[in-house]
Amino acid sequence: MVAGEASGDLLAGLLLGGLKARWPGLESHGIGGPRMAEHGFQAWWPHTKLAVRGYTEVLLRLRELLRIRREMGDRVLQERPDAFIGVDAPDFNLGLETRLKAQGVKTIHFVGPSVWAWRSDRILKIGQAVDHILCLFPFEPALYAKHGIGATYVGHPLADTIPMEVPRDAARAALGLAPGDTVVALLPGSRGGEIKYIAPKLLAAAELMVKQRPGLKFVLPVVPGLRKLVEPLVPRLAPTAGVVLLDGRSHEALAACDVTLIASGTATLEAALFKRPMVITYTIHYLEWLRLRRLQLQPWIGLPNILFNEFVVPELIQQKATPEALAQGAFDWLDQPARAAALAERFAGLHRELRRNTAQAATDAIEKVLAA
The missing domain is CATH 3.40.50.2000 (Glycogen Phosphorylase B;)
Structure with a gap:
């Protein structure tokens, strides 16, 4: 799993609670924060590493971010988990998911990238990157279905x-x-x-x-x-x-x-x-x-x-x-x-x-x- 910044850590922690209830022996690791750690998540990097916004901040840290993404992909491909779940952070996760999916790892994205508000050009990249999207809002699955991308409306964990x-x-x-x-x-x-x-x-x-x-x-x-x-x-x-x-x-x-x-x-x-x-x-x-x-x-x-x-x-x-x-x-x-x-x-x-x-x-x- 990869979750960026505090909001991603919160959503991923809520998701991990459900996953652990279904599969008590589940092991999870990657990039995350304290909410995920409460469910036994092992962080290879802290989620704060991805807490950047805007092109200016990204450019200043681009080399570090690309290195982390490359090393994260290397480690996932070495361990071959049952699935990779990217939680939000689309600029980081979609590139990583594309690489993993091409190598046969099941890729799931939690929080559909908001192509309905920004970056409509991203829809083709999403199709190449993910096997399935977990959507927070009820209108989203139909938008992805138009492009042949599997998606499920799961509600918003904060509402629960x-x-x-x-x-x-x-x-x-x-x-x-x-x-x-x-x-x-x-x-x-x-x-x-x-x-x-x-x-x-x-x-x-x-x-x-x-x-x-x-x-x-x-x-x-x-x-x-x-x-x-x-x-x-x-x-x-x-x-x-x-x-x-x-x-x-x-x-x-x-x-x-x-x-x-x-x-x-x-x-x-x-x-x-x-x-x-x-x-x-x-x-x-x-x-x-x-x-x-x-x-x-x-x-x-x-x-x-x-x-x-x-x-x-x-x-x-x-x-x-x-x-x-x-x-x-x-x-x-x-x-x-x-x-x-x-x-x-x-x-x-x-x-x-x-x-x-x-x-x-x-x-x-x-x-x-x-x-x-």
């Missing part, structure tokens, strides 16, 4: 993990927050580049908000290993906001908050499953943004908006992502409780649709691939 009824009071108690506090969760992302570009704007927005409404509470979950990047920013950009840094604990932060300012990515789906109003944001290097904007196939980048095919929550991207706009977006949700409640109802329906006992459904699909 996150409770339908949000444990708001318990989360607040665990974080030392009072039931009557107005709480804003700041989620700048799980990569170093995201901290560089996004965290400063979220912290500056928090400072603006607390100046207008003293008494607001702010929590900022930090992915392990990135705290040293975030800590110096807080006193410089949000000196009076009282931002509390949390070591991980993003689910508690989302359960406890009234609104979240959040970087586009898997975390936005987590926020939707916690039925929380949000303002989605993202900022990258300007040249990288110009490239991606040319590739974008639809007007949304946030998962909740993509899944609903409309802007159910605001997106503030690139030059629109000013601290002032972010602060106002959060205030708009706080000042319109009826609108926030209606959004929560829509998110509850999405939660029910995505809840499919993903670990079992994925394991069933994997068993069929192995038997083919």
